[in-house]
Amino acid sequence: MNLLFRTDASVAMGTGHVMRCLALAQGWQDAGGRSVFALAEATAGIRARLAAESCGVLSVSGAIGTEEDSFQTIALAREHGADWIVVDGYRFSADYQRALKAGGFRILFLDDYGHAAHYSADLVLNQNANANEKMYAARKSYTGLLLGPAYCLLRREFDSWHDWRREIAPVGKKVLVTMGGSDPENVTAIVIDALREVASAEASIESKLEMTVVVGGSNPHFDSLQRLTSQWGGRFRLLNSVANMPELMASADLAVSGAGSTCWEMCLLQLPMALIELADNQKPIAQSLEALGAAVHLGSAKSASGKGIGARIASLLVSEAERKALSERCGKLVDGRGVSRVLGELKRS
Numbered sequence: 353m354n355l356l357f358r359t360d361a362s363v364a365m366g367t368g369h370v371m372r373c374l375a376l377a378q379g380w381q382d383a384g385g386r387s388v389f390a391l392a393e394a395t396a397g398i399r400a401r402l403a404a405e406s407c408g409v410l411s412v413s414g415a416i417g418t419e420e421d422s423f424q425t426i427a428l429a430r431e432h433g434a435d436w437i438v439v440d441g442y443r444f445s446a447d448y449q450r451a452l453k454a455g456g457f458r459i460l461f462l463d464d465y466g467h468a469a470h471y472s473a474d475l476v477l478n479q480n481a482n483a484n485e486k487m488y489a490a491r492k493s494y495t496g497l498l499l500g501p502a503y504c505l506l507r508r509e510f511d512s513w514h515d516w517r518r519e520i521a522p523v524g525k526k527v528l529v530t531m532g533g534s535d536p537e538n539v540t541a542i543v544i545d546a547l548r549e550v551a552s553a554e555a556s557i558e559s560k561l562e563m564t565v566v567v568g569g570s571n572p573h574f575d576s577l578q579r580l581t582s583q584w585g586g587r588f589r590l591l592n593s594v595a596n597m598p599e600l601m602a603s604a605d606l607a608v609s610g611a612g613s614t615c616w617e618m619c620l621l622q623l624p625m626a627l628i629e630l631a632d633n634q635k636p637i638a639q640s641l642e643a644l645g646a647a648v649h650l651g652s653a654k655s656a657s658g659k660g661i662g663a664r665i666a667s668l669l670v671s672e673a674e675r676k677a678l679s680e681r682c683g684k685l686v687d688g689r690g691v692s693r694v695l696g697e698l699k700r701s
Contacts, residue, residue, distance in 0.1 A: 353385045355698075356434035358425050359441055359462075360393040360416060366630075367533030367570055368612045369440040370398050372462065372479075375505040376438065377407055379691035382508070388432050390425055392416045395534070397569025397593065408432065417443035422451035429457055436460055436698055439473070442633065446470040458701065460694075463487075464633055471495050474701055477694060479504045479616065481685060482640035498697060504616040504690040513598050514688040518622040520676045524605030524669035525560045528623070532610045532630060533568030539628060539653045540565060540573065542661070543608050544580055544588065549662025550669070561587065561669075564600060569593040606668055606675065608650075608661070611638035616690075619646065622683035624675040626650050626665060646682035 357377060361367040370389070377387035388408035391399075393416065402409050410428055414420030429437050437452055440462035449472045452459050461473035464480060466487030475496045476488055483499040491497075527547060531540045547563050565581060565588055567574055574592055581588035594600065601607065601621040609618065611627040611634035618625050626648040627638040641647035648668065650661055668674060 353380075353435045354433050355380050355385060355387050355436050355438055356425070356429045356432060357387065357389045357438045357440070358412070358421075358444070359389065359439070360391055361395055361398045361533070361570065362393045363395065363534045363536050363570055363572055365393070365441075365534075366612065367395065367398055367568055368614075369462070370394070370402070371507070371533065372505040372613045373438060373440050374402065374405060374407070375507040375691055376694060378405065378508045379695050381406065383695060386432075388428075388434070390428050392421065395570040397533075401569070416441065417445055417448055419447075419451065422448050422455075426452060426455035426457070429455070438462065442467050444468070446472065449473050460698065465636060475697060477503055477505075479613075479690065480637050480640065481644060481646075482636045496697070496701070498694060501616060501619065501685040502687070502690060503694055504619075504686050504688075505613075505694065506617060506620060506686075506688055506690060509595070510598050510617060510620055510688055513602070513620060516602065516621070518602070518679055518683070520672055520679060521605050522672050524624075524675060526562045526603060526605045527564070527665065527669075528600055528604035528607045528609075529563065529565045530607065530609050530614055531567070531628070532612055532614065534570040535567065535573065535610075535630070537630070537653050538573045538576075539610070539630060539656065540567060540571075540577060541580060542653075542656050542658055543628070544577070545658035546608075546661035546665060547588075548584070549659055550666045562589075563587060564589045564591065564604065566591045566594055566597070566600065606665065608665065610634065611641075611647075611649075615641060615647070616686050619682040619686035620688045622679040624648075624668065624678035625682065626661075626668060628653055628656055628661075641682070644681060644685070645677060646685060647678065 459473035471491035
């Protein structure tokens, strides 16, 4: 059986849609199927990653979400014998779903906040903690809903960490910074400035603070970040396109992160996290995780200031009790078996 994924990635939109689709593609291939990605926009890094995962990589020339896009996607799905089309992106509308259904395909529609006016996909997947049935009141009677972190799509490298348990250090000293695959506004630089503030805000951790900054392969600011981090005498470790993200998360005491799909990876690793919303669609995720006591919400990238972020990070690092509470609550949300649950639903439908 074959899956065709219709999704996109760019510096502006980020890489999260493709990366969570990749998690499902890996699971599908591990079960003996084939995964093919149809992309209208993609960075060189994303195309290389998909090719390295033995996924087919195809091009769509029509503008994203248009009728021409749907026609080309249907043609590619037929050409490659797809059993399902998986759609992930905010520019795919109710009309787009209807067009693919009219083409005779079963559709899995990945969604975050109910952006389409109506849903006619066979299955709608919203893995976020704030997902609820009211978001999808306007849907066909046959449209099934897969809602909440139980359906989180985590990549294969997290499989061996399902039963790992974290120990909370009395004083946190290791900070992981990750702002997604592209970070066009260079929020990473703001956080680096914030971490400099931490050193002066809390003397008990100043001399022992270790900071690991991870940027994605589609980040356009890597050279400037190298220059920035090199000024601080080895206190910052800057990494690009890492293959050991679970290990980095496991070794950290605290993460400062964008509020995208990475949140669910950190939940699996029970990593206390302070979240910055990098786009408007991330705000509900950050707010819901904070309401659950599973994360600290630092606000939006538009309003973030190094001084304010630094003070909050310092308070988290010196509070074992707060980090322990965050770790316990986020760890209850994700068990790492979301891919297998979604695959089971695809096979049953």
